[in-house]
Amino acid sequence: MPPPHLPALLALALSLGCDALFAQTLGPAPWRGPVAALMARRGAPLAVPGFGDAVVVAPDSGEARVVVVAAHGNYDRPEWQCDVWRTLVAGRAWILCPRGVARRDSPSADDVRFTYASQAALNREVAAGLAALRLAHGARVAGRPIVYAGFSLGAILGVGYLRSTTEPVAAAVLVEGGHSAWSVEVARGFGRRGGGAVLFACGQAGCARDARRVQPRLQAAGVAADVALARGAGHSYGGAVAEAMRPAFERLIAPALSPSAAAPRPAAPGARAAPPSPAPRP
Secondary structure, three states: OOOOOHHHHHHHHHHHOOHHHHHHHOOOHHHHHHHHHHHHHHOEEEOOOOOOOEEEEOOOOOOOEOEEEEEOOOOEOHHHHHHHHHHHHOOOOEEEEOOOEEOOOOOEOOEOOEEOOOHHHHHHHHHHHHHHHHHHHHHHEOOOOEEEEEEOHHHHHHHHHHHHOOOOEEEEEEEOOOOOOOOHHHHHHHHHOOOOEEEEEEOOHHHHHHHHHHHHHHHHOOOEEEEEEOOOOOOOOOOHHHHHHHHHHHHHHHHHHOOOOOOOOOOOOOOOOOOOOOOOOO
């Protein structure tokens, strides 16, 4: 039987999002399972030095798991991104949602929206967030290439991140943006550095049309690529768009989340990050 004070502790822990509270108050490991499951579903804040708190969704398993970085759009929130990606990742990986900076034109003090100030700012925040996650959770964060996911501005800046980062990236999911920057050389560079798959997801026909134009460039570079369209869904990432991308996500992206899968192919000898491209306008 669980201890009688467990429901109150769960409520307090969820309100604080505090891993330390779990370890200090829940006692023996068997009673940490329900808390871990609840936190995995809800997400929790992660302090990132020099930046606002990221949102993190923990994997279901206690074994080492890879990280999915999910970058939001302009006038968006990391909590909303994490909530959608949680349904697709389904407990198979860590999900790290960088916060960005608050917009001054947010609807109210109780409804603050966020953006990313620049390409360089996003790159730094992702790097700092990954470092904070690894410091906080140690061996539970697998030392394997990450998956990058981004919506709108997060997708546009995501291609710049993929070009310039030294962090190994196994695959990328770009929703409603990030397709126009895939020149032949950018596609080849992603493949040379070990990138294995790119999934474009769209809620608008124009987005899908533009993504299909660059799809052959990625495939010619040895990178699996697909385009998922939720026709008529509009500029969004949840609901119909998330459901439309699910089959391709399972086929192209999910293998990178599996702890038993073969490690993604290494970067070619001498391959290195490309110089960063100018930041696009939000």
